[in-house]
Amino acid sequence: MSDDALTTDQLDAVQAxxxxxxxxxxxxxxxxxxxxxxxxxxxxxxGLDSHQVRLLAEAIEADDGPADAAVVLGG
Incomplete structure (x- = not known):
């Protein structure tokens, strides 16, 4: 796991x-x-960088069903 990888708890918080x-x-x-x-x-x-936030926003706007933070962020 790299230093900038999200923990399970952080990823759960992002998904919420x-x-x-x-x-x-x-x-x-x-x-x-x-x-x-x-x-x-x-x-x-x-904390997420601006690119990660933009990816999540795009996933929400895509209207392809619920956005999955783990998939979007590669975690």
Missing amino acids: VVDRVSAYQESAPESTVETALLEGLEQAQV
Whole structure:
């Protein structure tokens, strides 16, 4: 495991944030989704880089079913 890999607990926290944002941001612009993700991640005390946040936002906006943080982030 690399130093920047997320722990299981962190990944669970990220998934909870993704699920929450997905539930109420269905038709919001991507920038709003990214902002909501950043706020949720800060509350969960999990740091992701801007690329990772953008990938999660794109997965939420893709409308391909529920976004899976582990799949999106490769964890």
